[in-house]
Amino acid sequence: MKAVTKLGLYALVVLASASLSGCLSLKLKQLEINQLNSELSQLETSKAYLDTHPKLDQDYGAEVFISASAFNRFLAGMDNYPIPIPEVSGASVKIVSTRLSFTDGAPSVVIDAVGAYPKYALQIKLRIRAELDIAADPNNQQLVIGFRVKEVLPDIKLSIFRWHEFWFAMAILKLEAQQYVNSLPQVTVPLAPAFAINLQQHNTSRSQTCCGYIDIMVSLPSPINLQYSYQVLKAITLQDGLHVFFSLKRV
Amino acid sequence: MNIAKSGISSALAILVPTILGCASQLDKKILALKQQVAVEQQGLSQSAGPYYAVQGKDFELEAGKTPVFDVLNTFNNTSRIIGVQSVGTAGWFAEFWTDCPIPLIDGKIGIYFKLAFPAAVQAVLYADPMTPSWTAGNGIDFPFNAVGGGGALAIGGAEFCFGSADITPIPVLAGFGSLNNHGRVDLAPVPDQGIQYEVDLDHKPVIILGAYAFGWWAGWPLTVDNPITQGTINNIVGKNGTVQITKIGEARNYSLNFNFDLANYVDGGLLVAGPIVITWQ
Numbered sequence: 001m002k003a004v005t006k007l008g009l010y011a012l013v014v015l016a017s018a019s020l021s022g023c024l025s026l027k028l029k030q031l032e033i034n035q036l037n038s039e040l041s042q043l044e045t046s047k048a049y050l051d052t053h054p055k056l057d058q059d060y061g062a063e064v065f066i067s068a069s070a071f072n073r074f075l076a077g078m079d080n081y082p083i084p085i086p087e088v089s090g091a092s093v094k095i096v097s098t099r100l101s102f103t104d105g106a107p108s109v110v111i112d113a114v115g116a117y118p119k120y121a122l123q124i125k126l127r128i129r130a131e132l133d134i135a136a137d138p139n140n141q142q143l144v145i146g147f148r149v150k151e152v153l154p155d156i157k158l159s160i161f162r163w164h165e166f167w168f169a170m171a172i173l174k175l176e177a178q179q180y181v182n183s184l185p186q187v188t189v190p191l192a193p194a195f196a197i198n199l200q201q202h203n204t205s206r207s208q209t210c211c212g213y214i215d216i217m218v219s220l221p222s223p224i225n226l227q228y229s230y231q232v233l234k235a236i237t238l239q240d241g242l243h244v245f246f247s248l249k250r251v
Numbered sequence: 252m253n254i255a256k257s258g259i260s261s262a263l264a265i266l267v268p269t270i271l272g273c274a275s276q277l278d279k280k281i282l283a284l285k286q287q288v289a290v291e292q293q294g295l296s297q298s299a300g301p302y303y304a305v306q307g308k309d310f311e312l313e314a315g316k317t318p319v320f321d322v323l324n325t326f327n328n329t330s331r332i333i334g335v336q337s338v339g340t341a342g343w344f345a346e347f348w349t350d351c352p353i354p355l356i357d358g359k360i361g362i363y364f365k366l367a368f369p370a371a372v373q374a375v376l377y378a379d380p381m382t383p384s385w386t387a388g389n390g391i392d393f394p395f396n397a398v399g400g401g402g403a404l405a406i407g408g409a410e411f412c413f414g415s416a417d418i419t420p421i422p423v424l425a426g427f428g429s430l431n432n433h434g435r436v437d438l439a440p441v442p443d444q445g446i447q448y449e450v451d452l453d454h455k456p457v458i459i460l461g462a463y464a465f466g467w468w469a470g471w472p473l474t475v476d477n478p479i480t481q482g483t484i485n486n487i488v489g490k491n492g493t494v495q496i497t498k499i500g501e502a503r504n505y506s507l508n509f510n511f512d513l514a515n516y517v518d519g520g521l522l523v524a525g526p527i528v529i530t531w532q
Contacts (some may be wrong), residue, residue, distance in 0.1 A: 029277040034523050036284035043291040056315045056519025064487055065304040065311035072525050076532055077494045077503050104295045105288075142492065189508075190489030197318045197484045199326070199450075204338060205476035212342015214366065216458075216475050219334035224325050226318060230487065246296040246319065246487065 028127065031151050035129050042106035046236045053234075053245070059111065060248035062195065062230065067241040068102040074169050074187045075099060082116075088171045091117040093126065098147070100237075107132060107237045109147060115154060115172050120164040126172065127155045134235035134244070143189040143232070143244065191230075194247055199224035259523065288475040308524040312486055312508055315520040316385055317449075319436070322482070323393070327380040333397065333477065335427060336460065337372035340365070344405075344460070345471045351412035358412035362465060367404040367420055372473075374401025374425045374458060390516040395434040395452055399426040407464050421464045429456035434479070438521065440511035445486040446523045447514075449478035484521065491492070 056063065075098050082092040096112040109132060115124040130147040137144050153171040201223035207214050228248040235244045304311045348361025366372065383393040397434035403423040408415055433453040441447045455477065461470040486509060493502045511525035 028279065029281065032281055036281065036288055040284065040288055040291060043288065043295055047291065047295045047298050050295070050302065055301045056313060056517075060317055061519070062487060063302075063311070063313045065308075065313075065524075066527075067304065067309045070309040070529070073529050074494055074505070077505065077529075084286070093424055101426075104292050126270060141489070144261040170368045171302065187494050188444065188492045190492045192485055192487050192489050195314070195487055197322060197324055197482065197487055199480055199482035203478060203480045205478070207473050207476060209342065209344040209473070211346060211363075212340065212344065212365070214337050214344060214372070214473060215339035215369075216372070216473070217334075217336050218475065219336070220326065220480060221329045221332055224322050224482070226321050226325065228318060236302075238302060239296075240304050243302055243304075248315070250321065 027151075027153055029156065031127065031129050031153055034151065037108040038131055043104075046105060046238075048101065049234050049236060060228065060250070062246040062248055064244045064246070065241060066244075068100065068107075068239075068240075071102075071187075071242055072099050085115070085171065088117065088168065090119050091115065091168065091171070093152075093172070094167070102237055102239050102241055104239050105237070111147075113152075115168065117168050120168070122165055122168050124169060124172065125185075126154045127151075127153045132237065134242070135232075137188075140188075141191045141193055143191060144186060145189065145242075146186040194251070195228040195230055195246075197226045197228075271413055301459065305513065305522075305524050308513070309527040310488070311522060311524040312488070313517065313520055313522045314484065317520075318484070319391065319521065320383065322459055323381050323391075331378045331380065333376040333378055333399075333479075335376055335399070335401070336370055336371070337366060337373040337403075339369045340371075344473065345469070346410075348410065353412055355413050359410050360412055362407060362409050363415070364405050364462075364464070364471070367406050371405065372401065372403040372423075372429050372458070372460070373401050376427050376429070376456075383436075385516070385517045387516055389435075389440065391436040393434045395429060395431045395432040397427075397432075397456070399427040401427065403460055405460070405462065420466075421462050423462040424458045426459040426461065427456065429454070432456070437478070438514040438516065438523075440514040440523050440525060441483065442510050442525070443486075443490070443508060444483060445511070446484040446521060447481060448484065449481040451477040452479060484523075486523070499522050506530045506532065 079097045080094065082094045085091045085093060094114050094116055096114060099110045101108040101110050109130040111128040111130060112232045113126040113128055113182050115126055115246045116122070128149060129151040130149045133148050135144050152172065154172050199220065202217055204215055206217055229251050230246040230248050233245045233247050235242065343363040343365045346361055346363035348359040351358040351360050372482050376397045378395065378397040379395040381395070383391045385391055405421045406417050407419050407421045407422045408417040429452065435451055435453070437449045437451055439447045439449070455474040458473040458475065459470050460473055461468070488507070491504065491506050493504050508528040508530065509525060510528060511523050513522070513524045515522050
Protein backbone atom coordinates (compact mmCIF):
# COMPACT_ATOMS: atom_id res chain seq x y z
CA MET A 1 0.00 0.00 0.00
CA LYS A 2 2.89 2.29 0.94
CA ALA A 3 4.54 1.58 -2.40
CA VAL A 4 1.32 2.45 -4.23
CA THR A 5 1.04 5.79 -2.42
CA LYS A 6 4.68 6.65 -3.16
CA LEU A 7 4.21 5.81 -6.82
CA GLY A 8 1.01 7.87 -6.92
CA LEU A 9 2.89 10.86 -5.53
CA TYR A 10 5.66 10.52 -8.10
CA ALA A 11 3.05 10.22 -10.77
CA LEU A 12 1.35 13.40 -9.61
CA VAL A 13 4.63 15.26 -9.56
CA VAL A 14 5.47 14.12 -13.09
CA LEU A 15 1.98 15.02 -14.20
CA ALA A 16 2.19 18.48 -12.63
CA SER A 17 5.59 19.11 -14.19
CA ALA A 18 4.42 17.97 -17.60
CA SER A 19 1.29 20.03 -17.29
CA LEU A 20 3.15 23.21 -16.26
CA SER A 21 5.76 22.71 -18.92
CA GLY A 22 3.07 22.28 -21.52
CA CYS A 23 1.22 25.26 -20.14
CA LEU A 24 4.31 27.45 -20.42
CA SER A 25 4.90 26.32 -23.98
CA LEU A 26 1.31 27.22 -24.84
CA LYS A 27 1.72 30.60 -23.15
CA LEU A 28 4.84 31.32 -25.21
CA LYS A 29 2.93 30.51 -28.39
CA GLN A 30 0.03 32.68 -27.28
CA LEU A 31 2.55 35.48 -26.64
CA GLU A 32 3.75 35.20 -30.22
CA ILE A 33 0.16 35.30 -31.50
CA ASN A 34 -0.56 38.42 -29.46
CA GLN A 35 2.63 39.98 -30.80
CA LEU A 36 1.67 39.21 -34.40
CA ASN A 37 -1.86 40.54 -33.90
CA SER A 38 -0.62 43.80 -32.55
CA GLU A 39 1.93 44.03 -35.38
CA LEU A 40 -0.84 43.44 -37.91
CA SER A 41 -3.03 46.11 -36.41
CA GLN A 42 -0.18 48.65 -36.42
CA LEU A 43 0.64 47.81 -40.03
CA GLU A 44 -2.94 48.44 -41.05
CA THR A 45 -3.22 51.79 -39.26
CA SER A 46 0.17 52.98 -40.59
CA LYS A 47 -0.76 52.08 -44.16
CA ALA A 48 -4.15 53.73 -43.83
CA TYR A 49 -2.48 56.93 -42.60
CA LEU A 50 0.15 57.07 -45.35
CA ASP A 51 -2.41 56.25 -48.05
CA THR A 52 -4.67 59.11 -47.01
CA HIS A 53 -1.99 61.70 -46.19
CA PRO A 54 0.37 62.28 -49.10
CA LYS A 55 3.67 63.65 -47.91
CA LEU A 56 3.54 67.25 -46.65
CA ASP A 57 0.19 67.65 -48.35
CA GLN A 58 -1.10 69.97 -45.72
CA ASP A 59 -0.67 73.69 -45.95
CA TYR A 60 1.18 73.59 -42.69
CA GLY A 61 2.77 70.20 -42.26
CA ALA A 62 6.07 69.10 -40.79
CA GLU A 63 7.80 65.82 -40.21
CA VAL A 64 10.61 64.79 -37.92
CA PHE A 65 12.60 61.64 -38.54
CA ILE A 66 14.88 59.89 -36.06
CA SER A 67 16.87 57.00 -37.49
CA ALA A 68 16.80 53.49 -36.10
CA SER A 69 20.45 53.67 -35.11
CA ALA A 70 20.07 57.02 -33.35
CA PHE A 71 17.04 55.70 -31.54
CA ASN A 72 18.87 52.64 -30.31
CA ARG A 73 21.72 54.85 -29.17
CA PHE A 74 19.24 56.53 -26.83
CA LEU A 75 18.17 53.20 -25.46
CA ALA A 76 21.72 52.02 -24.94
CA GLY A 77 21.99 54.66 -22.28
CA MET A 78 19.92 52.53 -19.95
CA ASP A 79 21.40 49.07 -20.48
CA ASN A 80 21.82 46.70 -17.56
CA TYR A 81 19.39 48.20 -15.14
CA PRO A 82 17.89 45.83 -12.55
CA ILE A 83 14.22 45.87 -11.57
CA PRO A 84 13.59 44.26 -8.16
CA ILE A 85 10.93 41.52 -7.87
CA PRO A 86 9.15 42.50 -4.67
CA GLU A 87 7.68 39.03 -4.05
CA VAL A 88 11.09 37.33 -3.97
CA SER A 89 13.62 38.91 -1.69
CA GLY A 90 16.94 39.47 -3.41
CA ALA A 91 15.66 38.53 -6.85
CA SER A 92 15.46 40.90 -9.78
CA VAL A 93 14.72 41.14 -13.44
CA LYS A 94 17.69 42.63 -15.23
CA ILE A 95 16.95 44.42 -18.50
CA VAL A 96 20.26 43.73 -20.22
CA SER A 97 19.31 45.78 -23.25
CA THR A 98 16.27 47.16 -25.01
CA ARG A 99 16.55 47.67 -28.72
CA LEU A 100 14.15 48.30 -31.52
CA SER A 101 14.40 46.31 -34.67
CA PHE A 102 12.72 48.52 -37.26
CA THR A 103 10.64 47.21 -40.11
CA ASP A 104 7.87 48.81 -42.13
CA GLY A 105 5.14 48.64 -39.53
CA ALA A 106 5.57 47.84 -35.89
CA PRO A 107 9.18 47.64 -34.77
CA SER A 108 10.10 44.53 -32.86
CA VAL A 109 10.95 45.55 -29.36
CA VAL A 110 13.86 43.27 -28.59
CA ILE A 111 14.30 43.15 -24.87
CA ASP A 112 17.16 41.04 -23.64
CA ALA A 113 16.27 40.30 -20.04
CA VAL A 114 17.10 37.76 -17.39
CA GLY A 115 15.54 36.90 -14.06
CA ALA A 116 18.34 36.66 -11.51
CA TYR A 117 18.13 35.02 -8.12
CA PRO A 118 21.64 35.14 -6.67
CA LYS A 119 20.72 33.14 -3.55
CA TYR A 120 20.52 29.98 -5.66
CA ALA A 121 22.79 31.19 -8.46
CA LEU A 122 19.82 31.17 -10.81
CA GLN A 123 19.50 33.04 -14.09
CA ILE A 124 16.46 32.53 -16.26
CA LYS A 125 16.15 34.03 -19.73
CA LEU A 126 12.94 36.00 -20.10
CA ARG A 127 10.79 36.75 -23.08
CA ILE A 128 9.02 40.08 -22.90
CA ARG A 129 6.36 41.31 -25.26
CA ALA A 130 6.25 45.08 -25.36
CA GLU A 131 4.85 47.74 -27.62
CA LEU A 132 6.26 51.11 -28.46
CA ASP A 133 4.24 54.01 -27.19
CA ILE A 134 4.84 57.50 -28.55
CA ALA A 135 2.97 60.46 -27.15
CA ALA A 136 3.37 64.20 -27.32
CA ASP A 137 3.48 66.06 -24.06
CA PRO A 138 2.86 69.63 -25.21
CA ASN A 139 2.77 71.03 -21.67
CA ASN A 140 6.33 69.95 -21.08
CA GLN A 141 7.30 70.45 -24.71
CA GLN A 142 8.52 66.94 -25.25
CA LEU A 143 7.88 63.77 -27.10
CA VAL A 144 7.63 60.81 -24.73
CA ILE A 145 8.66 57.46 -26.14
CA GLY A 146 7.99 54.53 -23.85
CA PHE A 147 7.16 50.85 -23.87
CA ARG A 148 4.03 49.07 -22.88
CA VAL A 149 4.97 45.66 -21.50
CA LYS A 150 2.27 43.17 -22.33
CA GLU A 151 3.69 39.87 -21.16
CA VAL A 152 6.73 38.53 -19.37
CA LEU A 153 7.47 34.84 -19.58
CA PRO A 154 10.40 32.69 -18.51
CA ASP A 155 11.87 31.07 -21.59
CA ILE A 156 12.93 27.72 -20.11
CA LYS A 157 11.92 24.09 -20.05
CA LEU A 158 10.51 23.60 -16.61
CA SER A 159 11.35 20.60 -14.51
CA ILE A 160 9.98 19.89 -11.06
CA PHE A 161 13.29 18.22 -10.28
CA ARG A 162 15.04 21.61 -10.49
CA TRP A 163 12.88 22.85 -7.70
CA HIS A 164 14.40 26.33 -7.09
CA GLU A 165 14.33 27.18 -10.79
CA PHE A 166 10.78 25.92 -11.02
CA TRP A 167 9.69 27.96 -8.04
CA PHE A 168 11.47 31.12 -9.28
CA ALA A 169 9.88 30.75 -12.72
CA MET A 170 6.48 30.45 -11.04
CA ALA A 171 7.17 33.68 -9.12
CA ILE A 172 7.99 35.48 -12.37
CA LEU A 173 4.87 34.10 -14.02
CA LYS A 174 2.78 35.48 -11.20
CA LEU A 175 4.04 38.99 -11.85
CA GLU A 176 1.67 41.16 -13.76
CA ALA A 177 3.15 42.76 -16.85
CA GLN A 178 1.88 46.06 -15.49
CA GLN A 179 4.53 45.88 -12.81
CA TYR A 180 7.17 46.34 -15.49
CA VAL A 181 5.44 49.06 -17.40
CA ASN A 182 7.06 51.88 -15.53
CA SER A 183 10.33 50.06 -15.28
CA LEU A 184 11.52 50.11 -18.85
CA PRO A 185 13.42 53.01 -20.31
CA GLN A 186 11.36 56.00 -21.23
CA VAL A 187 12.93 58.39 -23.67
CA THR A 188 11.91 62.00 -23.72
CA VAL A 189 12.81 63.98 -26.80
CA PRO A 190 12.71 67.73 -26.20
CA LEU A 191 10.67 69.88 -28.55
CA ALA A 192 11.15 73.55 -29.28
CA PRO A 193 8.46 75.91 -27.93
CA ALA A 194 7.40 76.82 -31.45
CA PHE A 195 8.35 76.49 -35.05
CA ALA A 196 9.60 79.88 -36.14
CA ILE A 197 10.63 81.42 -39.38
CA ASN A 198 12.10 84.87 -39.61
CA LEU A 199 13.63 87.31 -42.00
CA GLN A 200 16.16 89.85 -40.83
CA GLN A 201 15.21 93.47 -41.33
CA HIS A 202 18.75 94.60 -42.04
CA ASN A 203 21.48 92.91 -43.98
CA THR A 204 24.90 94.39 -44.58
CA SER A 205 27.29 93.48 -47.34
CA ARG A 206 30.58 94.98 -48.44
CA SER A 207 31.06 96.46 -51.90
CA GLN A 208 34.67 96.65 -52.99
CA THR A 209 35.58 99.81 -54.85
CA CYS A 210 38.67 100.69 -56.85
CA CYS A 211 40.64 101.60 -53.81
CA GLY A 212 38.63 100.82 -50.74
CA TYR A 213 35.19 99.60 -49.80
CA ILE A 214 31.70 100.76 -48.87
CA ASP A 215 29.50 98.75 -46.52
CA ILE A 216 25.93 98.80 -47.78
CA MET A 217 22.98 98.02 -45.55
CA VAL A 218 19.74 96.85 -47.20
CA SER A 219 16.70 97.26 -44.98
CA LEU A 220 13.21 95.79 -45.29
CA PRO A 221 10.27 97.92 -44.11
CA SER A 222 10.02 95.76 -40.98
CA PRO A 223 11.43 92.52 -39.61
CA ILE A 224 9.42 89.42 -40.44
CA ASN A 225 8.99 86.92 -37.60
CA LEU A 226 6.37 84.24 -38.06
CA GLN A 227 5.61 81.76 -35.29
CA TYR A 228 3.79 78.47 -35.59
CA SER A 229 2.51 76.24 -32.82
CA TYR A 230 2.45 72.56 -33.62
CA GLN A 231 0.54 69.45 -32.80
CA VAL A 232 1.70 65.87 -33.16
CA LEU A 233 -0.63 64.12 -35.61
CA LYS A 234 0.85 60.66 -35.90
CA ALA A 235 4.00 58.70 -35.19
CA ILE A 236 4.88 55.89 -37.56
CA THR A 237 7.80 53.49 -37.60
CA LEU A 238 9.26 52.38 -40.90
CA GLN A 239 12.32 50.29 -41.65
CA ASP A 240 14.58 53.35 -41.43
CA GLY A 241 13.32 54.67 -38.10
CA LEU A 242 10.71 56.80 -36.44
CA HIS A 243 8.64 59.33 -38.40
CA VAL A 244 6.59 61.85 -36.45
CA PHE A 245 4.10 64.03 -38.30
CA PHE A 246 3.11 67.47 -37.06
CA SER A 247 0.61 70.07 -38.09
CA LEU A 248 1.65 73.69 -37.80
CA LYS A 249 -0.67 76.51 -36.92
CA ARG A 250 0.23 80.14 -37.38
CA VAL A 251 0.01 82.10 -34.15
CA MET B 252 -0.63 -0.62 -7.96
CA ASN B 253 -2.70 -1.34 -11.01
CA ILE B 254 -5.17 1.36 -10.01
CA ALA B 255 -2.39 3.97 -9.75
CA LYS B 256 -0.88 2.88 -13.07
CA SER B 257 -4.18 3.07 -14.85
CA GLY B 258 -4.93 6.50 -13.26
CA ILE B 259 -1.66 7.93 -14.58
CA SER B 260 -2.17 6.39 -17.99
CA SER B 261 -5.67 7.84 -18.25
CA ALA B 262 -4.53 11.28 -17.09
CA LEU B 263 -1.62 11.35 -19.55
CA ALA B 264 -3.90 10.01 -22.26
CA ILE B 265 -6.12 13.06 -21.80
CA LEU B 266 -3.48 15.68 -21.03
CA VAL B 267 -0.86 15.01 -23.69
CA PRO B 268 -3.17 15.04 -26.73
CA THR B 269 -4.94 18.10 -25.35
CA ILE B 270 -1.68 20.06 -25.02
CA LEU B 271 -0.29 18.75 -28.28
CA GLY B 272 -3.56 19.42 -30.10
CA CYS B 273 -3.72 22.91 -28.71
CA ALA B 274 -0.09 23.57 -29.63
CA SER B 275 -0.65 22.44 -33.18
CA GLN B 276 -3.69 24.75 -33.50
CA LEU B 277 -1.63 27.65 -32.20
CA ASP B 278 1.22 26.83 -34.59
CA LYS B 279 -1.21 27.00 -37.51
CA LYS B 280 -2.54 30.31 -36.27
CA ILE B 281 1.00 31.69 -35.92
CA LEU B 282 1.84 30.63 -39.46
CA ALA B 283 -1.31 32.25 -40.85
CA LEU B 284 -0.65 35.47 -38.97
CA LYS B 285 2.96 35.59 -40.18
CA GLN B 286 1.76 35.30 -43.78
CA GLN B 287 -0.80 38.04 -43.21
CA VAL B 288 1.87 40.30 -41.65
CA ALA B 289 4.18 39.71 -44.64
CA VAL B 290 1.43 40.73 -47.10
CA GLU B 291 0.51 43.85 -45.12
CA GLN B 292 4.16 44.76 -44.78
CA GLN B 293 4.63 44.63 -48.54
CA GLY B 294 1.64 46.96 -48.98
CA LEU B 295 2.98 49.37 -46.38
CA SER B 296 6.44 49.40 -47.99
CA GLN B 297 4.85 50.56 -51.24
CA SER B 298 2.91 53.34 -49.52
CA ALA B 299 5.99 54.34 -47.50
CA GLY B 300 8.22 54.97 -50.54
CA PRO B 301 8.13 58.78 -50.42
CA TYR B 302 8.53 58.82 -46.66
CA TYR B 303 11.87 57.07 -46.30
CA ALA B 304 14.56 59.37 -45.04
CA VAL B 305 17.74 60.28 -46.87
CA GLN B 306 20.13 57.38 -46.39
CA GLY B 307 22.73 57.72 -43.68
CA LYS B 308 21.06 60.60 -41.86
CA ASP B 309 20.21 60.31 -38.17
CA PHE B 310 17.76 63.15 -38.19
CA GLU B 311 15.56 64.95 -40.65
CA LEU B 312 13.21 67.85 -40.34
CA GLU B 313 10.86 68.58 -43.20
CA ALA B 314 8.49 71.50 -43.25
CA GLY B 315 5.82 72.34 -45.79
CA LYS B 316 6.39 75.20 -48.18
CA THR B 317 3.54 77.36 -46.93
CA PRO B 318 5.44 79.02 -44.06
CA VAL B 319 8.07 80.17 -46.56
CA PHE B 320 5.37 81.59 -48.82
CA ASP B 321 3.92 83.26 -45.73
CA VAL B 322 7.17 85.19 -45.40
CA LEU B 323 7.09 86.34 -49.02
CA ASN B 324 3.42 87.25 -48.74
CA THR B 325 4.12 89.21 -45.59
CA PHE B 326 6.75 91.14 -47.55
CA ASN B 327 4.33 91.63 -50.47
CA ASN B 328 1.72 93.04 -48.11
CA THR B 329 4.07 95.66 -46.69
CA SER B 330 5.10 98.90 -48.41
CA ARG B 331 7.83 96.95 -50.31
CA ILE B 332 10.12 99.93 -49.94
CA ILE B 333 13.62 98.67 -49.41
CA GLY B 334 16.07 101.06 -47.83
CA VAL B 335 19.68 101.16 -49.00
CA GLN B 336 22.31 103.08 -47.13
CA SER B 337 26.02 103.04 -46.62
CA VAL B 338 27.07 102.27 -43.07
CA GLY B 339 30.83 102.22 -43.34
CA THR B 340 33.57 103.07 -45.75
CA ALA B 341 37.31 103.10 -46.15
CA GLY B 342 39.51 104.44 -48.92
CA TRP B 343 38.08 105.98 -52.10
CA PHE B 344 35.29 104.85 -54.36
CA ALA B 345 36.80 106.35 -57.52
CA GLU B 346 39.99 108.05 -58.71
CA PHE B 347 41.57 109.35 -61.91
CA TRP B 348 45.33 109.58 -61.90
CA THR B 349 48.57 109.31 -63.76
CA ASP B 350 52.15 108.76 -62.67
CA CYS B 351 53.95 111.65 -61.13
CA PRO B 352 55.80 113.57 -63.89
CA ILE B 353 58.70 114.49 -61.60
CA PRO B 354 61.62 112.16 -62.22
CA LEU B 355 62.68 109.88 -59.39
CA ILE B 356 59.46 110.57 -57.44
CA ASP B 357 57.35 107.47 -57.10
CA GLY B 358 53.88 109.00 -56.72
CA LYS B 359 50.63 109.91 -58.51
CA ILE B 360 48.94 112.96 -59.73
CA GLY B 361 45.15 112.98 -59.98
CA ILE B 362 41.80 113.38 -58.26
CA TYR B 363 39.82 111.04 -56.05
CA PHE B 364 36.33 110.75 -54.55
CA LYS B 365 35.34 109.34 -51.23
CA LEU B 366 32.19 109.29 -49.11
CA ALA B 367 31.94 112.31 -46.86
CA PHE B 368 30.93 110.12 -43.90
CA PRO B 369 29.91 106.45 -43.37
CA ALA B 370 26.14 107.01 -43.86
CA ALA B 371 26.61 109.37 -46.82
CA VAL B 372 24.65 107.21 -49.31
CA GLN B 373 20.90 107.08 -48.71
CA ALA B 374 18.52 105.55 -51.23
CA VAL B 375 15.20 103.76 -51.39
CA LEU B 376 14.08 101.06 -53.74
CA TYR B 377 10.53 100.20 -54.61
CA ALA B 378 10.13 96.49 -55.35
CA ASP B 379 7.32 94.78 -57.26
CA PRO B 380 5.44 92.03 -55.41
CA MET B 381 7.28 88.73 -55.46
CA THR B 382 5.43 85.91 -57.17
CA PRO B 383 7.50 82.83 -56.40
CA SER B 384 7.56 79.45 -58.05
CA TRP B 385 8.76 76.33 -56.25
CA THR B 386 10.78 73.49 -57.76
CA ALA B 387 12.15 70.52 -55.86
CA GLY B 388 15.93 70.62 -55.96
CA ASN B 389 16.12 74.20 -57.26
CA GLY B 390 13.92 75.90 -54.74
CA ILE B 391 12.17 79.22 -54.85
CA ASP B 392 12.60 81.47 -57.82
CA PHE B 393 10.91 84.83 -58.35
CA PRO B 394 11.14 87.73 -60.76
CA PHE B 395 12.58 90.80 -59.11
CA ASN B 396 11.99 94.28 -60.44
CA ALA B 397 12.82 97.36 -58.47
CA VAL B 398 13.70 100.97 -59.12
CA GLY B 399 14.69 103.75 -56.81
CA GLY B 400 16.98 106.58 -56.14
CA GLY B 401 18.61 108.73 -53.52
CA GLY B 402 21.52 110.91 -52.82
CA ALA B 403 24.96 110.95 -51.34
CA LEU B 404 27.56 113.32 -50.17
CA ALA B 405 31.07 112.75 -51.40
CA ILE B 406 34.32 114.59 -51.05
CA GLY B 407 36.55 115.29 -53.97
CA GLY B 408 40.26 115.54 -53.34
CA ALA B 409 43.53 115.73 -55.17
CA GLU B 410 46.84 113.97 -54.91
CA PHE B 411 50.04 115.44 -56.19
CA CYS B 412 53.12 113.27 -56.07
CA PHE B 413 54.00 113.83 -52.41
CA GLY B 414 50.56 113.53 -50.79
CA SER B 415 46.82 114.16 -50.99
CA ALA B 416 44.28 116.64 -49.68
CA ASP B 417 40.49 116.84 -49.62
CA ILE B 418 39.25 119.79 -51.66
CA THR B 419 35.50 120.06 -51.85
CA PRO B 420 32.26 118.35 -50.83
CA ILE B 421 30.29 117.11 -53.84
CA PRO B 422 26.55 116.35 -53.86
CA VAL B 423 25.94 113.03 -55.58
CA LEU B 424 22.76 111.58 -57.04
CA ALA B 425 22.20 107.88 -56.49
CA GLY B 426 20.19 105.98 -59.06
CA PHE B 427 19.22 102.44 -58.23
CA GLY B 428 17.69 99.86 -60.47
CA SER B 429 17.30 96.16 -60.73
CA LEU B 430 14.98 95.38 -63.62
CA ASN B 431 14.34 92.01 -65.22
CA ASN B 432 16.26 90.43 -62.42
CA HIS B 433 15.56 87.08 -60.82
CA GLY B 434 15.70 86.19 -57.18
CA ARG B 435 16.10 82.89 -55.43
CA VAL B 436 16.15 81.67 -51.87
CA ASP B 437 19.28 79.68 -51.07
CA LEU B 438 19.33 77.27 -48.15
CA ALA B 439 22.19 76.40 -45.85
CA PRO B 440 22.15 74.01 -42.89
CA VAL B 441 23.15 75.55 -39.58
CA PRO B 442 24.36 72.99 -37.00
CA ASP B 443 22.15 72.87 -33.90
CA GLN B 444 19.81 75.54 -35.22
CA GLY B 445 18.05 74.57 -38.40
CA ILE B 446 18.00 76.15 -41.81
CA GLN B 447 19.41 79.49 -42.79
CA TYR B 448 18.01 80.88 -45.96
CA GLU B 449 19.26 83.74 -48.03
CA VAL B 450 17.44 85.82 -50.60
CA ASP B 451 19.90 86.30 -53.43
CA LEU B 452 19.52 87.94 -56.82
CA ASP B 453 20.98 86.56 -60.04
CA HIS B 454 22.43 89.94 -60.94
CA LYS B 455 23.76 92.16 -58.22
CA PRO B 456 21.80 95.43 -58.06
CA VAL B 457 23.88 98.44 -59.00
CA ILE B 458 23.73 101.89 -57.47
CA ILE B 459 24.97 104.52 -59.88
CA LEU B 460 26.52 107.47 -58.10
CA GLY B 461 26.46 110.47 -60.45
CA ALA B 462 27.98 113.90 -59.84
CA TYR B 463 29.29 117.07 -61.45
CA ALA B 464 32.75 117.65 -60.19
CA PHE B 465 35.85 119.52 -61.31
CA GLY B 466 34.08 120.55 -64.50
CA TRP B 467 32.97 117.07 -65.54
CA TRP B 468 29.96 114.81 -65.15
CA ALA B 469 30.95 111.44 -63.84
CA GLY B 470 29.17 108.27 -62.79
CA TRP B 471 30.41 105.43 -60.67
CA PRO B 472 28.72 102.07 -60.26
CA LEU B 473 28.48 100.52 -56.86
CA THR B 474 27.31 96.93 -56.65
CA VAL B 475 25.27 95.57 -53.74
CA ASP B 476 26.46 92.09 -52.91
CA ASN B 477 24.18 89.18 -52.07
CA PRO B 478 22.40 88.21 -49.96
CA ILE B 479 19.75 90.87 -50.06
CA THR B 480 18.35 89.51 -46.84
CA GLN B 481 18.52 86.30 -44.83
CA GLY B 482 16.64 84.48 -42.12
CA THR B 483 16.35 81.25 -40.20
CA ILE B 484 13.90 78.41 -39.73
CA ASN B 485 14.41 76.75 -36.40
CA ASN B 486 14.50 73.06 -35.56
CA ILE B 487 11.41 71.61 -33.90
CA VAL B 488 13.45 69.25 -31.76
CA GLY B 489 15.29 70.77 -28.84
CA LYS B 490 18.62 69.87 -27.26
CA ASN B 491 18.20 68.34 -23.84
CA GLY B 492 16.28 65.21 -22.93
CA THR B 493 16.30 62.24 -20.61
CA VAL B 494 16.13 58.50 -20.71
CA GLN B 495 14.40 57.47 -17.57
CA ILE B 496 13.35 54.51 -15.51
CA THR B 497 10.51 56.18 -13.72
CA LYS B 498 9.72 53.48 -11.19
CA ILE B 499 13.08 53.44 -9.51
CA GLY B 500 13.74 57.04 -10.30
CA GLU B 501 16.96 56.55 -12.17
CA ALA B 502 17.44 58.75 -15.15
CA ARG B 503 20.21 59.82 -17.43
CA ASN B 504 20.17 63.16 -19.10
CA TYR B 505 21.48 63.69 -22.55
CA SER B 506 22.04 66.52 -24.89
CA LEU B 507 21.65 66.34 -28.62
CA ASN B 508 23.87 67.99 -31.15
CA PHE B 509 22.42 68.22 -34.61
CA ASN B 510 25.27 68.44 -37.06
CA PHE B 511 23.10 69.39 -39.99
CA ASP B 512 24.94 68.89 -43.21
CA LEU B 513 22.13 69.00 -45.73
CA ALA B 514 19.45 71.57 -46.48
CA ASN B 515 17.42 71.15 -49.59
CA TYR B 516 14.16 71.78 -51.35
CA VAL B 517 11.90 68.78 -51.74
CA ASP B 518 8.57 68.47 -53.52
CA GLY B 519 6.47 69.45 -50.55
CA GLY B 520 8.77 71.82 -48.76
CA LEU B 521 12.15 72.19 -47.11
CA LEU B 522 14.40 69.55 -45.65
CA VAL B 523 17.30 69.73 -43.25
CA ALA B 524 19.17 66.62 -42.18
CA GLY B 525 22.34 65.35 -40.61
CA PRO B 526 23.90 63.19 -37.92
CA ILE B 527 23.03 63.45 -34.24
CA VAL B 528 25.65 63.27 -31.53
CA ILE B 529 24.26 62.15 -28.18
CA THR B 530 26.21 63.29 -25.15
CA TRP B 531 25.28 61.56 -21.91
CA GLN B 532 25.56 63.70 -18.81
